[in-house]
Amino acid sequence: MNKKYTLYSSAFLFVLVISYIFFFVIPVYEDRKRNTVISFSPISDSKIIELHNNLFIADLHADTLLWDRKLNTHHHHGHVDIPRLLQGNVGLQVFSVVTKTPRGLNLYSNDDNSDNITLLAIAQRWPVKTWKSTLHRAVYQAEKLHVAATKSSQRLKIIRTRQDLQEVITLKNGNQAVVGAILSLEGAHALEGKLENVALLFNEGYRIIGFSHFFDNELGGSAHGVKKNGITQFGLNVLRKMNHLNILADISHASPKLIDDILRHSTRPVIATHTGVQGVCNNATRNLSDEHIRKIAASGGVVGIGFWPAAICSQDVSGLIKSIRYVADLIGEDYVALGSDFDGNVQTPFDAANISVVTRALVQDGFTERQIQKIMGENIANVLLDNLPVDSETELQSNP
Numbered sequence: 450m451n452k453k454y455t456l457y458s459s460a461f462l463f464v465l466v467i468s469y470i471f472f473f474v475i476p477v478y479e480d481r482k483r484n485t486v487i488s489f490s491p492i493s494d495s496k497i498i499e500l501h502n503n504l505f506i507a508d509l510h511a512d513t514l515l516w517d518r519k520l521n522t523h524h525h526h527g528h529v530d531i532p533r534l535l536q537g538n539v540g541l542q543v544f545s546v547v548t549k550t551p552r553g554l555n556l557y558s559n560d561d562n563s564d565n566i567t568l569l570a571i572a573q574r575w576p577v578k579t580w581k582s583t584l585h586r587a588v589y590q591a592e593k594l595h596v597a598a599t600k601s602s603q604r605l606k607i608i609r610t611r612q613d614l615q616e617v618i619t620l621k622n623g624n625q626a627v628v629g630a631i632l633s634l635e636g637a638h639a640l641e642g643k644l645e646n647v648a649l650l651f652n653e654g655y656r657i658i659g660f661s662h663f664f665d666n667e668l669g670g671s672a673h674g675v676k677k678n679g680i681t682q683f684g685l686n687v688l689r690k691m692n693h694l695n696i697l698a699d700i701s702h703a704s705p706k707l708i709d710d711i712l713r714h715s716t717r718p719v720i721a722t723h724t725g726v727q728g729v730c731n732n733a734t735r736n737l738s739d740e741h742i743r744k745i746a747a748s749g750g751v752v753g754i755g756f757w758p759a760a761i762c763s764q765d766v767s768g769l770i771k772s773i774r775y776v777a778d779l780i781g782e783d784y785v786a787l788g789s790d791f792d793g794n795v796q797t798p799f800d801a802a803n804i805s806v807v808t809r810a811l812v813q814d815g816f817t818e819r820q821i822q823k824i825m826g827e828n829i830a831n832v833l834l835d836n837l838p839v840d841s842e843t844e845l846q847s848n849p
């Protein structure tokens with residue numbers, strides 16, 4: 450009897466330890482391993498610090514919601530949380546939502562037959578309905594952001610309308626510790642082939658949708674897909690719906706043909722939330738051509754330059770500045786912005802708290818104060834102030 454009891458309690462203890470490791474240790478370990486900082490020298494020049502602290506700073510892409518991280522807590526791993534955004538004087542952070550990535554993920558050719566996120570969702574204790582549904586993963590991650598905003602003591606504000614953004618800008622101008630957040634979808638396979646899910650995600654707060662991620666989907670091709678086709682009829686219908694609802698189209702990760710088609714058919718500005726440029730870093734499967742950069746500018750959109758090595762062919766901030774300079778020379782400084790890809794399974798030269806490294810590097814490269822204001826955030830703010838829904842439209846569309 451005693452022997453049996455000991456056996457049961459040992460087995461119970463074993464399951465408990467394994468469960469603890471699987472549900473609490475591995476998710477944090479994965480986050481720490483995959484989102485790292487390379488190196489940077491901290492800012493000591495008081496003039497740079499003053500300039501930086503007077504900027505409205507915006508970043509177009511961070512995948513933070515994918516990880517098991519409490520947004521309102523300061524962490525010493527990964528790249529983004531609210532305390533670090535405030536420390537870096539970031540006024541607007543776009544939180545992009547990843548819902549499916551293929552196993553053996555690479556830049557050249559991936560199909561959609563496998564999925565890394567299922568195991569991550571289970572290990573991170575996400576609701577059961579997210580295990581199989583990319584739509585539910587998108588809804589769940591949006592809700593994580595909403596909960597964080599509620600618990601943030603007014604430091605994190607979710608931006609759904611032009612008025613919301615204007616309020617955050619006004620608060621920042623009054624030196625309040627606040628950061629605005631916009632939800633963005635990375636890969637519209639999460640619509641699960643249903644047009645009505647565009648409105649559903651709009652109601653969850655999504656204001657930017659990237660058509661494809663690492664594989665071709667129902668809307669069109671990925672730069673890293675198998676066929677890399679252009680837009681489908683479903684993709685066109687989604688684009689029309691997005692244009693109608695004031696959701697911006699993001700062409701990051703799209704195949705060149707799909708980029709062409711979105712630029713041809715969109716009636717609103719088209720943006721790249723996180724990219725590099727072929728003129729600096731000839732990563733042809735992912736980075737933008739001069740022609741696409743020109744067309745994005747012509748649409749009234751912005752090009753967000755990423756911070757990770759494969760986008761800028763550099764381990765430090767120099768590649769980022771070179772890419773910003775390249776776009777500014779090609780189409781003018783009104784169309785270039787920051788698109789870090791913080792927490793996107795990448796190494797970056799610094800985290801959100803130390804984004805002033807970019808301000809210093811722009812000064813050192815000879816950009817004027819006015820140009821720095823635009824590049825560090827005003828360009829993004831302007832596109833959004835012109836294209837987010839106005840309050841009354843949001844109310845109307847919340848009952849589609």
Ligand SMILES: [Zn+2]
Nearest residue numbers: 635702723793
């Ligand atoms: Zn991405």
